[in-house]
Amino acid sequence: MNEQQMQVNIDPDKIDAKYCDQVMLNTGPFGITMDFLQQIPQMKTARVLSRIAMSPQHAKIYSEILSNSLKEYEKNFGEIQLSTKMKDEAKKQIGFHPDKNK
Numbered sequence: 001m002n003e004q005q006m007q008v009n010i011d012p013d014k015i016d017a018k019y020c021d022q023v024m025l026n027t028g029p030f031g032i033t034m035d036f037l038q039q040i041p042q043m044k045t046a047r048v049l050s051r052i053a054m055s056p057q058h059a060k061i062y063s064e065i066l067s068n069s070l071k072e073y074e075k076n077f078g079e080i081q082l083s084t085k086m087k088d089e090a091k092k093q094i095g096f097h098p099d100k101n102k
Contacts, residue, residue: 018049032059 022037033053037046054062074080 020049022046027056031055 018036019038020036021039024035024037026033026035031053032055033051035048036050036052038049039046070080
């Protein structure tokens with residue numbers, strides 16, 4: 001099979017990476033929406049930096065690619081350490097849970 005490579009262009013105004021320290025994940029029967037946030041501790045709030053929505057099929061593929069990338073990262077740089085406290089906080093604050101309004 002002859003694979004063609006896709007050229008990816010990034011607009012200069014989108015070249016800077018944004019640091020995200022919180023993600024809210026909402027699911028529905030037809031898609032997944034992820035809000036990437038940055039906490040503003042002084043104001044006790046978080047602002048949405050970007051909102052990405054995709055089909056459940058794309059989300060599953062994305063999950064597999066991210067998982068494989070993390071495994072490769074750990075192979076090269078060592079295991080990513082997560083304390084019990086970090087895991088508990090992630091469940092409460094990061095929002096990796098399905099929307100309860102289904």
